[in-house]
Structure formats: C-alpha cells, structure tokens
Amino acid sequence: MPVPYALIKPLFFAMDPEVVHDLTVSMLEKTQRTPWASLYRQPRIEDPMRLCGLNFPNRVGLAAGLDKNARCIDAWSSMGFGFVEVGTVTPRPQAGNPKPRIFRLPQERALINRLGFNNEGTDRFVHHIGQSLHLQRPTLSPVLLGLNIGKNATTPIEEASQDYLLALEAVYAYADYVTINISSPNTKNLRSLQSDEALFALLTLLDQRRQELAAKSGRRVPMMVKIAPDMDEEELRLFALTLKRLCPVDESAKQGLWGVIATNTTLNKERVAHLPHGDEAGGLSGAPLTASSCHTIRQLREHLGAHFPLIGVGGIMSADDAVEKIKAGADCVQLYSGLIYQGPALIKSVAQALKNQPLKPTLS
Numbered sequence: 369m370p371v372p373y374a375l376i377k378p379l380f381f382a383m384d385p386e387v388v389h390d391l392t393v394s395m396l397e398k399t400q401r402t403p404w405a406s407l408y409r410q411p412r413i414e415d416p417m418r419l420c421g422l423n424f425p426n427r428v429g430l431a432a433g434l435d436k437n438a439r440c441i442d443a444w445s446s447m448g449f450g451f452v453e454v455g456t457v458t459p460r461p462q463a464g465n466p467k468p469r470i471f472r473l474p475q476e477r478a479l480i481n482r483l484g485f486n487n488e489g490t491d492r493f494v495h496h497i498g499q500s501l502h503l504q505r506p507t508l509s510p511v512l513l514g515l516n517i518g519k520n521a522t523t524p525i526e527e528a529s530q531d532y533l534l535a536l537e538a539v540y541a542y543a544d545y546v547t548i549n550i551s552s553p554n555t556k557n558l559r560s561l562q563s564d565e566a567l568f569a570l571l572t573l574l575d576q577r578r579q580e581l582a583a584k585s586g587r588r589v590p591m592m593v594k595i596a597p598d599m600d601e602e603e604l605r606l607f608a609l610t611l612k613r614l615c616p617v618d619e620s621a622k623q624g625l626w627g628v629i630a631t632n633t634t635l636n637k638e639r640v641a642h643l644p645h646g647d648e649a650g651g652l653s654g655a656p657l658t659a660s661s662c663h664t665i666r667q668l669r670e671h672l673g674a675h676f677p678l679i680g681v682g683g684i685m686s687a688d689d690a691v692e693k694i695k696a697g698a699d700c701v702q703l704y705s706g707l708i709y710q711g712p713a714l715i716k717s718v719a720q721a722l723k724n725q726p727l728k729p730t731l732s
C-alpha cells in the first residue's frame with residue numbers, strides 16, 4: 369500500500385529542495401527490488417502505444433533530470449511509468465553549479481533550477497543501468513528506457529559534437545531511445561545548438577555514428593531532440609525544417625528514427641518575478657510552463673506533420689494538463705515538477721486519463 373504523498377510532502381517542503389532530492393534518490397535506490405518498494409508501488413495502467421518502433425506500455429514517462437545517474441530505474445518502474453528517461457549524463461563526471469541551485473516557488477507550483485548537469489559521467493551511469501532489473505530481467509520490467517545525453521561544461525561549444533558522440537557510444541547499447549539535450553539553459557551557449565546549421569551539423573554526425581553502431585549491434589536506436597520552450601515561431605519552423613531535412617523521405621520519419629521532446633525549462637520568468645526566488649538564475653518549470661510548452665507542441669506538430677514522434681513535457685500538474693498536451697499534438701507525455709507537487713499518484717491519474725484519449729494514427 370503506497371504511503372500517501374500528502375503525509376510526506378509537508379516534511380519534504382520544510383527541507384532544502386536538493387537535500388530532499390538526494391535523500392529521495394538514495395531511499396529509492398536502496399529500496400527498489402526489495403519488499404520496501406511496496407511503499408511506492410502502484411499498478412501500471414495498461415495503455416499500449418507504438419512509437420518510434422517501440423512498444424510503450426502506457427503514455428506517461430519520467431522526464432530527465434530527476435534521476436541523473438540512472439540509480440533508481442526499477443523504483444520509477446514500480447510507480448507505474450510507461451517509460452523512464454534518465455540523465456542528462458555527460459561523458460566525464462562534473463559537479464555542476466555552486467549550491468543552492470534548486471528553488472521552490474510553491475505559490476505558482478513551480479521550480480527554478482540551475483544545476484548545470486551535475487552527474488557522475490557515462491561510466492557510472494551505464495554501471496547503474498547494468499544493475500537494474502530492467503537490464504538483467506527485461507521480461508519483468510516492461511518500461512522503456514530513455515537515456516538523455518549532454519556536453520561537459522568545460523568542452524568548448526565548437527567541440528560539443530565530440531561530447532555527444534562519446535556519450536552516444538557509451539550509452540547506445542543500453543537505450544531504448546537516446547535524447548540529445550541541446551536545451552538546458554544552465555550550460556553556457558548550449559541552446560545555440562538549436563539553430564538550424566549547428567543543429568543540422570550535429571544531428572548529421574550523430575546519425576552517421578548511429579548507423580555505425582546499428583551495423584555493429586543490429587539495433588537501430590531512435591534519437592529524440594529535446595528543445596526549449598523559448599523559441600519563436602520562425603525558430604520553430606526552422607528547427608522542424610532541419611529535422612525534416614534529416615529525414616527527407618517521409619517514410620524515414622514514419623520509421624521513427626528521430627523524434628522531438630518539447631519542452632525543457634523556460635527562461636521566461638515574468639509570471640514569477642514578484643515571488644520569493646522568482647528572480648533566481650536558471651530554468652523555470654511547473655505550472656507557469658504549462659501553456660507555453662503546449663503552444664510549442666502545437667506549432668511543432670503543425671510544422672512536423674502528423675506522424676513525427678513528439679513527446680510533450682512542461683507543467684503537467686494534473687490529468688487535464690496531460691490531456692491538453694495530447695490535444696496539442698503530443699504522442700505521449702513526461703512529468704517532473706508535477707511529481708514534486710502532487711506525488712506519484714499523478715502518474716496513475718495521468719495514465720488513466722490518457723487511456724481515454726484516442727491514439728493518434730502515428731506510424732511506427
């Protein structure tokens with residue numbers, strides 16, 4: 369029987385956000401695969417969907433950043449997610465920005481973070497994945513695993529592609545899909561990779577390396593590009609054009625070689641500027657992001673066409689918010705801040721609500 373989140377939340381919210389985060393991750397890591405997992409286990413809502421050639425058990429995933437080092441994959445799976453995205457991982461370990469670097473804005477059910485890809489690097493990352501039930505006994509763990517990769521802060525932006533290639537090689541064998549994170553606001557100049565020429569160059573290199581890895585492994589892993597909600601209409605149009613240039617034949621988009629995750633956190637903090645911590649540097653997530661990420665998804669769907677895989681994330685605080693994402697054009701959704709404010713029951717209510725939404729005619 370899961371512990372009601374309403375009982376724990378006041379305790380959590382009385383503590384420093386990053387301390388709670390680290391405590392939670394280590395508690396989940398220790399208890400997963402033990403009888404204590406019943407404290408957070410929930411039935412997985414069955415709502416099978418095929419996207420990118422993969423079978424998703426349901427349409428609700430964990431967004432990247434909550435489990436940067438892939439320590440708790442089996443715990444997330446027991447909570448009923450259909451897919452779990454871990455990372456962002458960089459080739460080498462790095463400490464991230466100085467603390468404090470996560471802030472709660474409870475009046476707006478929001479968070480601001482400037483973590484800066486603090487993570488243990490790809491070696492530890494794949495070591496943790498190797499220990500998961502997900503990898504050792506896949507038949508017992510139907511969730512799909514997304515591995516989100518980024519560049520080290522010390523790597524100059526002109527050499528960013530080297531870091532992405534190294535990270536891709538390190539994680540490829542373990543991934544159901546790989547996410548190319550070019551939209552964190554907390555790594556200097558990272559978002560410049562979203563512009564058309566830089567993006568085309570980076571994705572072309574990654575595509576070539578994927579072909580080599582696929583030839584060796586016999587498995588072609590789909591790649592998702594994660595973008596910011598702060599692009600204007602023209603930037604989004606160019607972004608979509610670039611992706612379509614990479615998949616010139618409509619067929620290859622249908623095979624799901626590429627997809628998009630929209631969106632990362634926003635730099636637009638107008639709505640929270642008057643609140644304590646509202647002017648902290650970093651990316652804003654949670655309720656203030658709901659509408660702008662839906663807007664980005666709607667525009668992307670229009671530019672990418674009906675069949676391009678699109679995962680919606682940003683400010684899903686309720687089942688209704690998730691339904692809005694699907695109506696805006698997303699194939700499935702991910703949660704982060706909603707989980708902090710509502711607890712794991714949100715996974716079930718979102719999955720249940722999406723089960724009642726018709727599946728889009730996305731081809732796999």
Ligand SMILES: Cc1cc2nc3c(=O)[nH]c(=O)nc-3n(C[C@H](O)[C@H](O)[C@H](O)COP(=O)(O)O)c2cc1C
Nearest residue numbers: 431432433455456481631632653654682683704705
């Ligand atoms: C504390 C924190 C850390 C995050 N770290 C990452 C990350 O490492 N990589 C990434 O792609 N997104 C990261 N994100 C962004 C989330 O995955 C998500 O895209 C964003 O928070 C919007 O969703 P939400 O409103 O449901 O939180 C992070 C978000 C938060 C709040």
